[in-house]
Amino acid sequence: MSRVLTGIQSSGKPHLGNLLGAILPAIELANAQSAPAFLFIADLHALTTIRDPAQLQENTYAVAATWLACGLDPERHVFFRQSDVPEVTELTWYLGCLAPYPMLANAHSFKEKAERLAEVSAGLFTYPVLMAADILLYQADLVPVGKDQKQHLEMTRDLAGAFNRTYGETFKLPEPVFREEVMVLPGIDGRKMSKSYGNTLDVLGDLETLHKRVKRIVTDPTPVEAPKDPQKCIVFQLYSVVAPPEAVEEMRQRYLAGGYGYGQAKEALFEALKTRFAAQREAYLHWSQDRVALEKVLQQGAAKARAEAQKTLSEVRRKVGVRPVAVSFS
Ligand code: TYM
Numbered sequence: 001m002s003r004v005l006t007g008i009q010s011s012g013k014p015h016l017g018n019l020l021g022a023i024l025p026a027i028e029l030a031n032a033q034s035a036p037a038f039l040f041i042a043d044l045h046a047l048t049t050i051r052d053p054a055q056l057q058e059n060t061y062a063v064a065a066t067w068l069a070c071g072l073d074p075e076r077h078v079f080f081r082q083s084d085v086p087e088v089t090e091l092t093w094y095l096g097c098l099a100p101y102p103m104l105a106n107a108h109s110f111k112e113k114a115e116r117l118a119e120v121s122a123g124l125f126t127y128p129v130l131m132a133a134d135i136l137l138y139q140a141d142l143v144p145v146g147k148d149q150k151q152h153l154e155m156t157r158d159l160a161g162a163f164n165r166t167y168g169e170t171f172k173l174p175e176p177v178f179r180e181e182v183m184v185l186p187g188i189d190g191r192k193m194s195k196s197y198g199n200t201l202d203v204l205g206d207l208e209t210l211h212k213r214v215k216r217i218v219t220d221p222t223p224v225e226a227p228k229d230p231q232k233c234i235v236f237q238l239y240s241v242v243a244p245p246e247a248v249e250e251m252r253q254r255y256l257a258g259g260y261g262y263g264q265a266k267e268a269l270f271e272a273l274k275t276r277f278a279a280q281r282e283a284y285l286h287w288s289q290d291r292v293a294l295e296k297v298l299q300q301g302a303a304k305a306r307a308e309a310q311k312t313l314s315e316v317r318r319k320v321g322v323r324p325v326a327v328s329f330s
Helices: 015-030 052-067 085-094 101-105 114-119 127-137 147-167 208-217 234-244 246-258 263-276 278-286 291-321
Strands: 005-009 038-042 078-081 142-144 175-179
Touching: 005 052, 005 085, 005 127, 005 142, 015 052, 015 142, 015 234, 038 052, 038 291, 052 078, 052 278, 052 291, 078 291, 085 127, 085 147, 085 291, 101 246, 127 147, 127 291, 142 147, 142 208, 142 278, 147 175, 147 246, 208 263, 246 263, 263 278
Parallel strands: 005 038, 038 078, 142 175
Antiparallel strands: none
């Protein structure tokens, strides 16, 4: 009986990379277990980039609506908002006291910004510790994530090991689960699809905008009539993860044969995205317009998550030597 856990930051509306790299595989993996999974919206992590409270809430509801539109069953699994379980920030502190500076300084998320240190907040620097706390608080076994999170999972295991060695066996060591074919999905400019690069495809939003974005995917100047290498083309890479296998093979042959232009490939990709996510797009529209229903779902999930979190945290408090919270001082 494995406990699956994963989170999505509410730094914007989820994009195709989030859907294929995390949300859909997580739901599939969660449904394959008999135990409920822990799936959440990492709004505290989003505070490292979002400073507008209304925007943070907007994004949080967008992420919630996406999970539900993609088929997450909130009765069967524990679906919640990270900040509704404040125990996670306390565990972050205990783990942070065991996190060596060089480990955090080696994190990709920090190193990317290391040349502009004035822009690095303590929150960004200790981001991996909060993520470790997310995972360890709920004693997760399996963590489905995109490849970009590999290092964070290694740090989580290191911190769990450090805690267990220091205070005695407490935490399970979680295993990451990656999907080979969509390890790192490219965005429309060929870099990793990411909100921070502005190169995402929003497949649950308005179709006209999606169509325009697909047309903007960067391609090389090979003329229509010339044969093309499908592996080097972002349009083909994206098509191959959303279209049925026979259609992908057909496109591959067309690339190799020549006489098939990138414009045609982009139209095929747009159609594939439209079809593949039609049901989710409709469900997203429904959920995103009903915040009362979203709140209800999230609060029910928070109650279940919190009960679990308090169990772990009271053991942690005892082990590190601080008193239980609910004790009176008389
Ligand atoms: P975030 O919000 O950046 O991304 C959410 C998930 O989507 C995956 N992903 C991608 N997969 C494939 N191709 C891409 N281009 C792509 N972009 C994003 C990410 O790998 C991730 O699985 N720190 C995490 C959120 C988090 C978390 C956790 C995850 C907080 N606590 C605990 C797991 C467990 C993050 O920023 O993901």
